[in-house]
Amino acid sequence: MRMSAFTPIPDLSLYAVSKSSSYQMAGRYFEGVAHAALYAKFRPIPPPSLVNRITSYLKEKYKGPLENAVDVGCGSGQSTGILSNHFKNVVGFDISEAQVAEAVKQEKSPNVTYKVSGAESLLCEKESLQLVSAGQACHWFDIPKFFAEADRVLVPGGVIALYGYHLPKPIWEGKSEKLNQLILDLYSGILQGYVKQESMEAYLGNYTDPRYKPPFEYYESERDDSLYLDRKATVADLKGYISSWSGFQNYRADKGDEAALNVLNTFESKFMDELGVDTPSSETELTLRITYYLLMGRKPLA
Known part of the structure; x- marks a missing residue:
């Protein structure tokens, strides 16, 4: 699966998120229309193996x-x-009207x-669903209320x-670790203070925080860390993906368009220098490995 090509943007309208934008409200970081478009363009689609793993687990006991x-x-x-x-x-639920529209x-x-709809008050009847899923999202929820609603x-x-x-x-022969470190340096270094703790827990953590225990305390549960997706992407695609981070958008809202674009261009320049190739970033293709972690719990049959 290949990401859309990310071409240089002559103005910063694609990155624009107003300093007064509602996405900056507590727990609501993806509400700008432009941010929603970036999210749609560059965020990965989970691999079929992940969905198959979930449905297989469901069918083991739900007949x-x-x-x-x-x-x-x-x-x-x-x-x-x-x-x-x-x-x-x-049905997909999201608290952001812009994301839902996208x-x-x-x-x-x-x-x-x-x-x-918010995660803590779903527009569903009692005992009407076979599956409640949340992909790269539950770190933004009020976890106890969300679990109570899922149980309902x-x-x-x-x-x-x-x-x-x-x-x-x-993944690039002989360069993978150094390239990975450039991403980590940007995420937890340059953008430090702009990346929310919840987001960092999701990207660098594993949903092992005690908040994620209920209702798994009485649910039968299972965890799978074996799933991953390899996708072809250009260096410019990677730059576009970074622009969709809430941490980057927070940085842009605070520092301004010029500083934000400079962060992206500096990252791209360092990344290309490490690769040591002469092709444009929009034509320099590599493999990105995205590793997933999955936590599943089954509501008791009786």
Whole structure:
């Protein structure tokens, strides 16, 4: 799966997120229209193996038809549409109107819909869902309230699945570790103080925080760290992905467009120097490995 090419932007409108934008409110970092477009363009779509792992786990003990699933914190829909081949009805929920609008624009599956809703109060009937999923999102939720709501809407035997992915690791013979360090230096160095703790926990952590224990204290649960996706991307694509980080957008809102663009261009220059190639960044292709971690819990059958 290849990311869209990211070409140089003559002005900064693509990066623009107003300093007064609602995305900066506590727990709401992806609400700008331009940010939603970046999110849709550059965020990865989970691999089929991840969805197959979730549905296989669900079917181990739930023997009824797979009617309804929701994807909470769906963003622009990368983690929602992938459920459409497994469930009769799929709904993506996100608190951001801009993200939901982008998801609706991108979605092609007729059995997938999107609604604006917080994670802690889902627009679903009691015991009406076989699956509640959240991809790279639950670190933004009020975890106890979200788990209580998931427990309310899941049928007995239904599954809650939380998953996330680490920062992408470039694969280039003899250079992978140094290239990876450039990404880490940007994320936890230059952008330090602009990357929210919740986001850092998701990218660099593993959902091992005690907050993620309930309802798994009484749910049967299972964890899988074996899933990954290798995707071809140009260096310019990687630069575009970085521009979708909430930490980068926070930096831009504080420091301004020129400083933000300088951060991206400096990163790109260092990355290309390390590769030691003469091709433009938009034509320099490498492999990005995205490693996932998955935590699943099954509501008791009785």
